[in-house]
Amino acid sequence: MAKTYDCLFKLLLIGDSGVGKTSILFRFSEDAFNISFISTIGIDFKIRTIDLDGKKVKLQIWDTAGQERFRTITTAYYRGSMGIMLVYDVTNEKSFENIKNWIRNIEENASADVEKMILGNKCDLDDKRQVSKERGEQLAIDYQIKFVETSAKDSLNVEYAFYTLARDIKAKMEKKQEASNPPGARSGAHVLRASDQQRKPPSWLSRCSLL
């Protein structure tokens, strides 16, 4: 019998090739690390069930190939994702600059409700560092996205990152539910417009334009 869970959250890892997406996921799902680099073909996913405030949340985490030639395949997975990790490599300036492009990609392809987080990976390699932590933080502030530096190798902040993203999704879920059906109103989606109706009933009945 399959393990039961309360919710399924779909997450996605994106970022340039070689920044360590697969390694981060490997650390999170298997608690292991591999020094050799096997570039991901297309897509892959891993499962881990975590506990959030007493609820069992199953995470299906999609790992995408950073290589451009798989882009058609990987962008198909943006749409259903509830949370996206944007990963760059602190020892690779270009991967950091490309975060902007990845964000644009999200805006074009993902749901507007998607939660995001930026990860600066390989922070264990301080001697090879090209991107300071401050620059990462500044970028995150510019885009209003949470940020943390990670190391898949040293198992630094990997758990924290996934738990934070999952918690943010859960918080959004609770908020949406409150908003869509608050106590005291049958249907929250119409609460505001119901007052419109009192102001001008005839036009409401014939048509109500939201914009």
Add this chain to the structure above:
Amino acid sequence: MCVIRLRTGWCTARGEPLSAAEREAVAAVVRRAEQLDELEARRVGRLVARLEGMRRSAQGPAPRACLLCGETSRLLAPLRTCSICRNSACPKCVIDTPPHRSPIYSREQYMCNLCAETREMWKKSGAWFYKSLPKYILPERKVTGRYNDTELARSLQVRQEAGNSSNECKTDSEPGSPLSIHAPSFSRQPSNTDSRKSISSQDVHHEWSETDILTHGVSGLSLHRTESITQRSIAGLKRTGSKGSAYSLRSIRKEVPKPQPEKPTIPDSGFGTLEIKLAYDNATSSLAVTVLRARGLIGMDMTGLSDPFCRLEILPREGTYSNRLRTKTVHKTKNPEFNETVHFFGITESDLAAKSLEIVLFDDDRYGCDEMGSATVSLRDCAKAPTQLRLALSGASGNEPTGPRVLLALCYNTKKRALVVTICRAAELPPQDSNGYSDPFVKLHLDPDPYHKKHKTSIKWRNLNPVWNEEFLFETRPTELSRQNLTLTFWDKDYGKPNDFLGSLVLGASSKGRRLKHWMDCIKFPDHRHEQWHALTDTQHL
């Protein structure tokens, strides 16, 4: 292959196409994901079933009695009013809603178990994110041997005759404990038979006033296993659209096939099985595929039946040349006898070693053919001798529609007693004007509609991907809704000459597949917005 590299290293053109090995690797991941999706669809199905079970066993609103268990008001346990549905329920059947979350409503802090459970379901199923219930598979009591059509017809008849006893919809769960977990107990054969039955027995709910049904949904309208939005497959690997373009050489066999000795049973994942025969002829380099029959397909229309046909293709494809064939459609059945042979030509022996045959079953419908399941077999097996195979179909991939399409939200508003239709947006509409654009607007009406209400959106000038977000109300009752159809027609505004037709869509009781599911979800879960993309058809059925 031209790859333009910008200074940032960000490419604007796609790289080389994937190799066969790469495609196979991706396909393996997709298959693994499909298994997971199915597990998830079953979990969501259990949530849906549990809620339906609660609804059916609820007593229904009555003055001074609990909506759920029927207990009457007592001095020490006065009835509470649910802040969502406004019905009365006893203290055992309500929960306190945390007042700090919504201080405005702090005077009413109770929610009945039914409303609470509906909210839970909305969260747990992911519907809060996808904006409609994702794909679900209702739990099924294990039966030995599936219904065949005659059995089905007979059972429908019996149920309809018996349709006047009001106990019909009641479950065997004890009414005294509405929150008791009786999910599995009520779910006898939840598919086709159930939906038909509940339609016929709707009028039977004498003891439930109209508002009851309005508030807690029409109990028991259940459509089995259809798809909706979930995140899904790869555009490049799985193709939608079913009008096969390849020519087909058909020889329809008329002789009745003799029953085959059963092959070792393949686990049927709930989407039915398909029997085929493969015969390779190396003299003509042709592969003959005989599609014999399918069994236990999922139901797509209101009566739980389907109009299946098969699309066959040899994969991986070479270049852009598509080698797709299709069978004829067998109407109104879940157990079609196809007995049709199609031929693929130009298949070499090395192809047999490397390629596979993909068979996708579709439900034939003029408003868009929905996928009902698919199977893939390696051609390796049939290289030496003809083989007959029985394949388990795996679930429909639930792809989002492509081409001209509309994003539509339905919500049955119990307070207004109206169906609220939101035309959110459309995409990839066909250009009808010489400037390469259209000036689209949408006309919509409900049929039959005693109020004869006709609505129109505004015109979006020069726009093939218009965003409207316009909302329309149709006064109706849920019991009516399960007999009505909503028709949308898309037009290009032209002055001085008739408007050009751009496409149409019909959702409702007589629609099928994902269109029917959208409609039913809206009836079953009132006061929730159900948002979904639908493909438009280019035919005008008015």
